Amino acid sequence: MSCEWGHNNCKNEGVKCELCVVRDFHYDPIVRKTPKPMAKRQQRQDKRMGSSFEYKNHVSNQNLLTDVSSRMTPNSGAGRVKGDEEIRGIINIMEELKTKVKEQAPGKQSFTIKREWLDKLHREAMAVNKEFWYLKFAFHEHDNDVYVIVEQDIIMSMVKTMVEDRKKVNEAALKQDIAEKERRLKEAENIKLLAEIDVLKARLKQYEPDPEQIH
Structure with a gap:
């Protein structure tokens, strides 16, 4: 249940709410460790395949989103932090990014979505309690058009949230x-x-x- 006193980080939320008749009587804040800032070299594109697409997405997220932080994950998610982009704060999201770097024949554009990518994203996002997760892809690394693959339950949850x-x-x-x-x-x-x-x-x-x- 929501807190009558406006808290959203109480260990006793849903447990002792009905007993908390005086402001903050049972308020026990959850202490979250502040993540260490990522090294600057990890927040810009490098020579890896697709890094230009990842960096452009990162800049777009930063320009669009307020009240949250969006950061490129170290080594493109190969380490402890998974996914290619992590959004944290009032909402927690894991983004996986895929693209092609080779030009296709004129007038022909295709992109293959692999089930293993989606299964891996789902598994890793659930492991770190992300609220939403999705795969972003572009037909070519330098395309301006970017598309999103998202599970039905997630998109319908987003729709329900918008309706409410x-x-x-x-x-x-x-x-x-x-x-x-x-x-x-x-x-x-x-x-x-x-x-x-x-x-x-x-x-x-x-x-x-x-x-x-x-x-």
Whole structure:
């Protein structure tokens, strides 16, 4: 269950939430080790096959994504950190990148997706508790068009998340619209009351005696 006090890193989430009647009473933060920054040479393209495609993807991720970090994995995932690109933060994703470097005959473009790539990506992503994982590919290393292969369950989870988020946005917009109309109604009611008071004052003046006639 979600935390009433707004925490998303509590060890007791879903365990002692109903007992946490005072702010932070059972709050036990999960301490995450800050990953060591990757060496600069690992964050740029090298002479490996496909490294230009990997680096271009890395730069694109960095320019597009905020509130998360996107980094190229050391040795293209051959070490402890798997995948070719790792997105961390508010969302955790593993990306695998594949491309061709040889030009094909004019007018002919094809790319073979191997099942072993997808199985390996699924296995490694699950092992490190990634929320999403997918394979990005381009028909040629320097193509601007990049495509994504993703498992059906993952894409439908993304669709469901977008649907729920948009429902919340629409509900919030509706509540704001109602609140604005209620504000304008109260404002109109106040103006009406002030106008009625002015009318009553004017009528009272009709019955006030003329000081000159009294004397």
